[in-house]
Amino acid sequence: RKEVEQDPGPFNVPEGATVAFNCTYSNSASQSFFWYRQDCRKEPKLLMSVYSSGNEDGRFTAQLNRASQYISLLIRDSKLSDSATYLCVNYGGSQGNLIFGKGTKLSVKP
Amino acid sequence: DAGVTQSPTHLIKTRGQQVTLRCSPKSGHDTVSWYQQALGQGPQFIFQYYEEEERQRGNFPDRFSGHQFPNYSSELNVNALLLGDSALYLCASSWPPGTSEPGELFFGEGSRLTVL
Numbered sequence: 001r002k003e004v005e006q007d008p009g010p011f012n013v014p015e016g017a018t019v020a021f022n023c024t025y026s027n028s029a030s031q032s033f034f035w036y037r038q039d040c041r042k043e044p045k046l047l048m049s050v051y052s053s054g055n056e057d058g059r060f061t062a063q064l065n066r067a068s069q070y071i072s073l074l075i076r077d078s079k080l081s082d083s084a085t086y087l088c089v090n091y092g093g094s095q096g097n098l099i100f101g102k103g104t105k106l107s108v109k110p
Numbered sequence: 111d112a113g114v115t116q117s118p119t120h121l122i123k124t125r126g127q128q129v130t131l132r133c134s135p136k137s138g139h140d141t142v143s144w145y146q147q148a149l150g151q152g153p154q155f156i157f158q159y160y161e162e163e164e165r166q167r168g169n170f171p172d173r174f175s176g177h178q179f180p181n182y183s184s185e186l187n188v189n190a191l192l193l194g195d196s197a198l199y200l201c202a203s204s205w206p207p208g209t210s211e212p213g214e215l216f217f218g219e220g221s222r223l224t225v226l
Contacts, residue, residue, distance in 0.1 A: 004152075034213040043200060043217035044153065087152050091213050096143035096204055097166050098213060100152030 003027060006088050006101035014109055017078045021104045023071045023088030032091035033071050035062055037084045038103065044087055047073075078108045112137065114218035116201050122224045123191050131186045131221045135203030142184040143215065144176060145200040153200055159184050188223075196225045 006023045013019050025033070033050040048055065050062040050071050061074040071088055088101040115134045123129050135142050141160045145153035155168035159178035178184045182203075188195055199222075202215035 096158040
């Protein structure tokens with residue numbers, strides 16, 4: 001079983017839609033999780049951290065469910081500029097060591 | 111303030127050759143990590159350098175080696191190239207351990223290696 005698993009998509013949604021991605025992780029002792037965004041042929045960039053209490057940043061909400069070992073990312077009111085691949089990430093235990101999922105591709109259409 | 115810079119951006123090699131990729135971290139960062147991203151996959155951790163030493167290593171063979179210089183810049187070397195080494199190689203830098211969000215890495219745009 002892979003350490004971090006994501007639905008690869010693609011998710012094709014119209015502008016203004018709400019879309020949710022889920023990600024499961026295998027290491028029950030994991031403490032820290034993140035969502036990164038990667039535009040086509042570009043480098044990954046940190047989107048947001050995922051805290052136990054959940055956190056929200058504008059149109060983006062991240063949730064962590066430790067009992068079920070999954071992480072979610074909700075995007076409300078999708079914009080064309082949200083089109084990208086969203087990578088679910090688990091902290092590997094030392095600075096610089098991150099475990100990435102394969103990514104979920106989102107395409108927002110006009 | 112320059113971010114993470116990598117060179118070369120693209121290169122083509124043949125099987126059996128050797129390659130060296132270079133990375134300059136973001137100003138103020140002293141930790142450099144290298145990742146391999148194959149097409150359609152997420153980045154995979156190769157190794158991390160801090161204080162000029164390899165501190166952690168992922169599941170990569172010894173053909174992959176690296177170095178960090180006193181100015182914190184780093185090199186990734188891959189020997190005896192295989193077709194399967196074709197990928198985007200990403201360098202990421204971060205603040206000293208304990209001084210920032212542990213998952214906050216700043217990536218360069220990568221070096222795209224094609225092995226023929």
